[in-house]
Amino acid sequence: MIPYKITTTVIGAILFLIIFMLVRRGKLQEKFALTWFAIGIIVVILGLFPVIIDKIAWLTGITYPPALLFAIAVGVLLIQNLYLFIFTSQNEVRIKELLQQVAVLNKLVEDLRNTDAQKPDDTDTAH
């Protein structure tokens, strides 16, 4: 049986690598990658030294250390998720505005093109 420290370190390292690759390939924008990198680094550190959680739990008076770990994890994920929702709402408003502008501009361009096409005809009929 291998020591549990190795298991946690490997899991942390894999997560970090995935984030790293995603950023590298441009699938994840740098501005979002920042928080994910922070999460990755924390996971690696906690994987290397799981004792940290026990220490913090002892300091904060939590008798069952894994509970602290889960509470932090849920909190971080919640905040990330909320941020995503805000971001999507914002994007939808932007898309709507752009779509409306494009539709109107398309129409105006079409109108201009039509009047341009008609001009030579007008001069012809005038003759």
Added chain:
Amino acid sequence: MQILVVVPVYNEWPHLLPVLEGLRRHFSHILVVDDGSDDKSFLSHLKDDGFEYLSFPFNMGHWSAIQAGFRYALKKGYDGVITFDGDGQHLPEGALRIKPYMDQGYDVVVGNDNGRGTLPKKLCWKALNRLAGLEIQDFTSGLRGYSRSAMKELICGPFLSLHYQDLGVLFMAQKLGFKMLEVPTRMTDRVSEKSKVFPTLTSVISYMCITLTFIFVRRP
């Protein structure tokens, strides 16, 4: 006073043409806004018949289509817009009843029809109306007139996050202090049996929830 009639449409081509022909007898400026209909071929028919139109590449919602109409009207210098559903529910006479009040300087004029809808639906709407503290009774009506100054406000900021042209629009317009009026009009049943906004019961429930959240968040 130059008025543009904006007709938002989404997949209702077969019923659209008679509606537009009826409108053309009374109004010379009509703009069809295609809200990303699946079949785009009807646009060329519209072109042949001399109707102006805007087209979205994908579906973005009834209210968004109307806002595009507002933007076009503002760019072209119209003094007001009347929104008119393309499903045959509204009659040109209704739009004609709205017009004089727009000339009188009202910012938002709603054409209502109290005869519409089933009793449970009516009760629901009444409850929502009470909760929101709205002066306008029939907030589901899509037959409305908007002044130029109202349109300028209604295309920006918080109005962009709305999905329906209904309570939300009226609620926020009322808060902005626009002069609003309700005019009784007569409407017929839709040519297509199903409502575009509420095709199923779940859509009604989801609408109720969204609107309740809206009221809950914005009510002072």
